[in-house]
Amino acid sequence: MAVNLHIPAAADIHAVAGVRIGVAEAGIRKAGRRDLVVFDLAGGTTVAGVFTLNRFRAAPVQLCEKHLARGQAIRALVINTGNANAGTGEPGLAAAQATCDALAAELGAAPTEILPFSTGVILEPLPVDRLVAALPRALADLRGDNWLNAAHGIMTTDTLPKVVSRRVAIGGHAITITGISKGAGMIRPNMATMLGFLATDAGIAQPLLDTLVRELADHSFNRITVDGDTSTNDSFIVMASGQSGLSVQTAADAGYAELRAALIEVSRELAQKIVRDAEGATKFMTLAVEGAVNTREALQVAYAVAHSPLVKTAFYASDPNLGRILAAIGYAGIADLDVAGVDLWLDDVHVATAGGRHPDYREEDGQRVMRQAEITVRIALGRGSAAETVYTCDFSHEYVSINADYRS
Amino acid sequence: MAVNLHIPAAADIHAVAGVRIGVAEAGIRKAGRRDLVVFDLAGGTTVAGVFTLNRFRAAPVQLCEKHLARGQAIRALVINTGNANAGTGEPGLAAAQATCDALAAELGAAPTEILPFSTGVILEPLPVDRLVAALPRALADLRGDNWLNAAHGIMTTDTLPKVVSRRVAIGGHAITITGISKGAGMIRPNMATMLGFLATDAGIAQPLLDTLVRELADHSFNRITVDGDTSTNDSFIVMASGQSGLSVQTAADAGYAELRAALIEVSRELAQKIVRDAEGATKFMTLAVEGAVNTREALQVAYAVAHSPLVKTAFYASDPNLGRILAAIGYAGIADLDVAGVDLWLDDVHVATAGGRHPDYREEDGQRVMRQAEITVRIALGRGSAAETVYTCDFSHEYVSINADYRS
Numbered sequence: 001m002a003v004n005l006h007i008p009a010a011a012d013i014h015a016v017a018g019v020r021i022g023v024a025e026a027g028i029r030k031a032g033r034r035d036l037v038v039f040d041l042a043g044g045t046t047v048a049g050v051f052t053l054n055r056f057r058a059a060p061v062q063l064c065e066k067h068l069a070r071g072q073a074i075r076a077l078v079i080n081t082g083n084a085n086a087g088t089g090e091p092g093l094a095a096a097q098a099t100c101d102a103l104a105a106e107l108g109a110a111p112t113e114i115l116p117f118s119t120g121v122i123l124e125p126l127p128v129d130r131l132v133a134a135l136p137r138a139l140a141d142l143r144g145d146n147w148l149n150a151a152h153g154i155m156t157t158d159t160l161p162k163v164v165s166r167r168v169a170i171g172g173h174a175i176t177i178t179g180i181s182k183g184a185g186m187i188r189p190n191m192a193t194m195l196g197f198l199a200t201d202a203g204i205a206q207p208l209l210d211t212l213v214r215e216l217a218d219h220s221f222n223r224i225t226v227d228g229d230t231s232t233n234d235s236f237i238v239m240a241s242g243q244s245g246l247s248v249q250t251a252a253d254a255g256y257a258e259l260r261a262a263l264i265e266v267s268r269e270l271a272q273k274i275v276r277d278a279e280g281a282t283k284f285m286t287l288a289v290e291g292a293v294n295t296r297e298a299l300q301v302a303y304a305v306a307h308s309p310l311v312k313t314a315f316y317a318s319d320p321n322l323g324r325i326l327a328a329i330g331y332a333g334i335a336d337l338d339v340a341g342v343d344l345w346l347d348d349v350h351v352a353t354a355g356g357r358h359p360d361y362r363e364e365d366g367q368r369v370m371r372q373a374e375i376t377v378r379i380a381l382g383r384g385s386a387a388e389t390v391y392t393c394d395f396s397h398e399y400v401s402i403n404a405d406y407r408s
Numbered sequence: 409m410a411v412n413l414h415i416p417a418a419a420d421i422h423a424v425a426g427v428r429i430g431v432a433e434a435g436i437r438k439a440g441r442r443d444l445v446v447f448d449l450a451g452g453t454t455v456a457g458v459f460t461l462n463r464f465r466a467a468p469v470q471l472c473e474k475h476l477a478r479g480q481a482i483r484a485l486v487i488n489t490g491n492a493n494a495g496t497g498e499p500g501l502a503a504a505q506a507t508c509d510a511l512a513a514e515l516g517a518a519p520t521e522i523l524p525f526s527t528g529v530i531l532e533p534l535p536v537d538r539l540v541a542a543l544p545r546a547l548a549d550l551r552g553d554n555w556l557n558a559a560h561g562i563m564t565t566d567t568l569p570k571v572v573s574r575r576v577a578i579g580g581h582a583i584t585i586t587g588i589s590k591g592a593g594m595i596r597p598n599m600a601t602m603l604g605f606l607a608t609d610a611g612i613a614q615p616l617l618d619t620l621v622r623e624l625a626d627h628s629f630n631r632i633t634v635d636g637d638t639s640t641n642d643s644f645i646v647m648a649s650g651q652s653g654l655s656v657q658t659a660a661d662a663g664y665a666e667l668r669a670a671l672i673e674v675s676r677e678l679a680q681k682i683v684r685d686a687e688g689a690t691k692f693m694t695l696a697v698e699g700a701v702n703t704r705e706a707l708q709v710a711y712a713v714a715h716s717p718l719v720k721t722a723f724y725a726s727d728p729n730l731g732r733i734l735a736a737i738g739y740a741g742i743a744d745l746d747v748a749g750v751d752l753w754l755d756d757v758h759v760a761t762a763g764g765r766h767p768d769y770r771e772e773d774g775q776r777v778m779r780q781a782e783i784t785v786r787i788a789l790g791r792g793s794a795a796e797t798v799y800t801c802d803f804s805h806e807y808v809s810i811n812a813d814y815r816s
Contacts, residue, residue, distance in 0.1 A: 055745040056738030056763070087734040089748075089764025122731020123765055186718055186735065227717040229732070230739035309635040309717070309803075310594055310811055317812030323530020324637070326495040327594065330464030331638035337463040340497075355464070356497025357531055395717075400805050403718055404725030 002160050003284040003373055003393070005276040007148075013165045014176045015144030016199040018042035018241025022141035023149045026134035028127060029082030029120060036131060037153040038103070038138040039077035039197070045241040046206045047074040047115070048213040052234035053190045058086035059096040059126075060116040061233060067100075067112045071206065075113035077237065078103050078135070079195065081154055081182075085118040085126040086232035095128040102132040106139055119156055119182065119194055119233055151180040154195055157402055158184045162273040168262045171255040173246035175202045177262055181270040185279040185403060187226035188307075189217075189234050196221055196236040196270055202259055203242025205249045212260065213238045220267035224391045226278040227399075228307040238263070275391045280398030283315050284374045290387040291341075291380040297334060298388035301379060304332035312395030315375065320366030322351050329379060341382030346375060410568050411692040411781050411801070413684035415556075421573045422584045423552030424607040426450035426649025430549035431557045434542035436535060437490030437528060444539060445561040446511065446546040447485035447605065453649040454614045455482040455523070456621040460642035461598045466494035467504040467534075468524040469641060475508075475520045479614065483521035485645065486511050486543070487603065489562055489590075493526040493534040494640035503536040510540040514547055527564055527590065527602050527641055559588040562603055565810055566592045570681040576670045579663040581654035583610045585670055589678040593687040593811060595634035596715075597625075597642045604629055604644040604678055610667055611650025613657045620668065621646045628675035632799045634686040635807075636715040646671070683799045688806030691723050692782045698795040699749075699788040705742060706796035709787060712740035720803030723783065728774030730759050737787060749790030754783060 019041060026036040041047070049068055051061045067074070078099055085092050100114040118126065151161030165178040179198035186194075204212065217236050248256045276284055287306055292298035305311055308328040314321040325344060330337070344352040346369040351361050369375055427449060434444040449455070457476055459469045475482070486507055493500045508522040526534065559569030573586040587606035594602075612620065625644050656664045684692055695714055700706035713719055716736040722729040733752060738745070752760040754777040759769050777783055 054735060054738035055742065056734045056747050084731070087731045087760065087764055089762050092764060121729065122735060123729075123760065124731070125765075186732075188739075190739065229716050229718050229735060232731075232735050232738060307715075308637050309807070310637050313808050313811035316808065319812065321529065321531075323492070323495045323532070323640075324594075326464045327462060327530060327637060327640050330462035330640060331596075331598065334463065339464050352495065352531065354497050356495055356500060357533075395808065397805050397808050399717070400721050400724065400803065400808060403721035404727065 002277040003281055005160050005273055007160060008163055008165060010148065013147050013163055014167055014178055016176050016178050016241060017201045017243035018045055019199045019239060020142040020144055021146035021150045022138040023146060023153045024134045024138035024141060026080060026131050028080050028130060034149065034153050035081045036134050036138050037079040037150045040142050041075060041239060042241055042243065045239055046204055046209045047237065047239050048209040049235060049237040050213055050217045052231055054230050054232045056087055056232045058084055058118055058233040059088055059092035060085055060118045061235060062093065063096045063100060064115045064235065067115055070112055073113060074115055075109040076103055076107060077115045077117065079117040079154055080131055081156055082120040083118060083124055083126045084120045084122045084233050087123040088125060091125060095126040098128050099131055103135055106135055117195055117235055119154065122232055147178055147180060154180065154182040156182065156184065157279055158182050158277050160277050162270060162277065164266045164269045166262060166266055168258065170246055170258045173244045175200060175244050175246055175259065177266050179266055179270050181274055183274045184277055185226060186229040186231040187224065187274060187278065188228045188230045189221045189224065190230045194231045194233040194235060198237070198263070198267060199239040199241065200263065201241045201244035203247030204240035208248060208250060209238060209240055216263055216267040219264045220271035223389060224271045224275050225303060225306050226275065226393060272391055275393050278393040279402045280396040281393035282396055283394040285315060285392050285394070286376040287390045287392060288376060288378045289381065291382045291384060292386040293384040294386045295388055298386050299390065300334065301329055301332045301381065302388055302390035304328045305377065306390050306392040309395055315370065315394035316396045318370040320363060320370045322366060325377065326352060343380040345378040346370070410685040411689055413568050413681055415569060416571055416573060418556065421555050421571055422575055422586055424584050424586050424649060425609045425651035426453055427607045427647060428550040428552055429554035429558045430546040431554060431561045432542045432546035432549060434488060434539050436488050436538060442557065442561050443489045444542050444546050445487040445558045448550050449483060449647060450649055450651065453647055454612055454617045455645065455647050456617040457643060457645040458621055458625045460639055462638050462640045464495055464640045466492055466526055466641040467496055467500035468493055468526045469643060470501065471504045471508060472523045472643060475523055478520055481521060482523055483517040484511055484515055485523045485525065487525040487562055488539055489564055490528040491526060491532055491534045492528045492530045492641050495531040496533060499533060503534040506536050507539055511543055514543055525603055525643055527562065530640055555586055555588060562588065562590040564590065564592065565687055566590050566685050568685050570678060570685065572674045572677045574670060574674055576666065578654055578666045581652045583608060583652050583654055583667065585674045587674055587678050589682055591682045592685055593634060594637040594639040595632065595682060595686065596636045596638045597629045597632065598638045602639045602641040602643060606645070606671070606675060607647040607649065608671065609649050609652035611655030612648035616656060616658060617646060617648055624671055624675040627672045628679035631797060632679045632683050633711060633714045634683065634801060680799055683801050686801040687810045688804040689801035690804055691802040693723060693800050693802065694784040695798045695800060696784060696786045697789065699790045699792060700794040701792040702794045703796055706794050707798065708742065709737055709740045709789065710796055710798035712736045713785065714798050714800040717803055723778065723802035724804045726778040728771060728778045730774060733785065734760060751788040753786040754778070
């Protein structure tokens with residue numbers, strides 16, 4: 001049921017020099033699927049990441065943060081699907097550590113040079129023996145053109161793999177940016193989403209990359225929501241191999257603005273793909289809030305509307321029951337909101353003004369927009385100049401079916 | 409699909425001396441249903457209310473607040489279903505005013521002695537002419553034993569009427585307490601719910617009743633949620649006629665503690681009935697959070713769990729996918745939560761401890777509890793001594809069906 005989610009042709013998925021990927025079947029949860037992915041990074045690659053703010057953050061997330069905090073080179077990433085290794089206490093940490101130890105031994109690296117990731121069911125022990133046993137097969141599969149297989153390899157309830165790849169010319173260098181993401185439920189990233197991996201052959205100095213990864217997340221994964229459930233495993237990783245010849249040290253360097261813009265574009269598209277393939281989604285909604293006093297307030301309103309089950313089911317039904325949007329704006333938590341200053345549009349249709357229905361609004365106009373697969377809800381608060389945009393989807397029977405059956 | 413929602417026998421629904429109710433068909437939205445209710449109150453009755461904090465509060469809510477703020481006697485209440493008269497701007501206020509004017513003229517009262525209430529679709533004009541035309545028929549129907557008809561009259565997507573009635577002996581007086589409520593969706597009251605009406609023949613001085621109504625709401629309607637959508641029309645009204653002979657002036661008066669306890673019990677039961685009849689509900693869940701630093705924090709955790717679509721769909725499926733509860737606790741917003749101190753129980757089954765699964769937990773024990781129609785989720789945060797309890801329901805296919813079809 002994915003909404004306008006396109007998979008690029010193989011020829012349009014560009015390998016990133018310095019990044020090789022291997023995929024293998026470990027049998028973590030289900031037999032017959034390649035559920036283990038390894039990224040192998042060439043020397044000189046810088047890596048930065050942002051992770052969930054959920055207090056029950058997964059064991060691999062805890063190790064990633066620890067390993068990245070050392071400020072030293074990262075040699076490889078290892079990702080399993082089928083089990084989140086979250087809510088698993090000390091045994092979970094030991095399992096994540098054992099994963100790093102095993103891959104490090106295979107590569108002749110230190111365990112702290114490995115970043116581990118897991119996604120799947122929470123509160124169940126990770127079958128680490130099966131994972132470790134499959135590592136040699138993943139390493140035997142290492143190659144540069146394995147991005148689509150990796151995108152398949154990290155899927156859980158996703159119906160389609162999510163890959164975005166771009167080539168841009170910056171300062172005489174041909175730069176490649178390729179990334180993958182996954183996620184369809186438990187999506188309300190609060191730092192980044194589970195999981196996004198983005199690589200470029202531009203070189204980006206570590207301090208700059210550490211700043212940039214947060215900016216990218218705030219322009220992409222931190223602006224999507226499916227069900228408001230912030231995962232225990234959200235992780236967004238950016239890798240910069242430098243093998244294109246372009247290398248930036250500071251934000252003032254030549255080419256950085258263009259590189260940053262290209263990375264934002266790819267990050268946003270990866271994030272939007274998660275919404276397009278959200279559990280049960282039939283509509284892709286852009287919630288644009290303007291006229292807010294500040295960013296926080298704009299996001300409060302956008303998320304209140306985006307999380308309202310009543311709003312989401314109305315979109316599913318293509319029913320212009322748009323008072324539900326006003327109700328959500330009204331309970332978003334702006335204590336001094338003057339509803340007389342609020343305006344609401346569906347695409348180009350002016351629905352509400354001055355605390356009530358716009359005099360020119362006709363139900364058939366609302367109905368026309370509601371029938372579309374992609375809809376922009378624009379809300380003007382009339383209080384200030386801050387604006388924010390959040391992406392979400394509708395709420396369907398299928399969402400309930402998927403989440404009532406997820407473990408079975 | 410209501411969960412253990414009982415309608416008392418007619419003999420167990422006690423009239424409240426001083427309170428007469430009339431019900432009539434006004435044809436507000438649908439033909440053939442009695443959608444208009446009038447409460448007529450004897451002289452000497454004190455009335456207090458609490459109302460939604462939604463900024464898009466409905467026109468009748470605005471008039472109620474204004475009329476109650478005068479501190480003078482209230483003579484009658486008038487309630488329509490089928491149209492919320494919310495998001496209707498100035499024309500909506502005029503319609504609510506016209507309703508008060510018309511009923512006041514019929515009763516020989518002042519318009520400020522009338523409290524108006526509306527429930528139904530938002531953003532549509534109230535057909536006030538049809539409402540006003542039906543008022544004489546409602547007044548012709550006035551009688552003391554009309555509570556069940558009134559409970560029917562205020563229903564929207566409710567499947568069953570909600571009435572609670574008690575008789576208690578306090579200080580030698582036989583006291584009656586009877587109330588009705590409605591609501592099945594857009595339920596996350598933030599002051600009170602749309603709609604609760606509670607009457608007693610005890611006398612309660614106005615200042616004391618003004619305080620008491622907030623306490624009652626905080627023990628009942630302000631502790632339930634269905635979908636997290638705070639309505640534009642939430643209203644909870646308490647009426648005290650004094651005709652039993654018992655009259656209390658201050659909280660220190662003889663009999664007040666017993667009266668308060670009885671009123672809390674009835675209020676809570678009325679509120680719980682809304683959850684039992686929530687849109688699509690198949691399970692009634694009690695979320696008890698303890699060991700919190702303060703009330704706010706306990707409620708944050710309870711509502712995070714109560715609003716999680718993933719938790720709600722797991723309960724619908726009777727699937728003990730209980731890591732979803734940990735994830736919700738983890739994103740509830742307690743920045744310094746130490747998950748090693750969190751414990752989780754399903755009824756008597758100890759599910760999680762020390763940041764992971766309890767060593768004695770067996771899936772079949774979780775499965776056994778999940779199959780029940782009523783489940784208590786107990787969460788101990790291990791941080792302090794504050795505790796709060798919130799009531800909610802599961803999230804089913806039927807919820808989506810109801811809300812995708814509500815206006816059709």
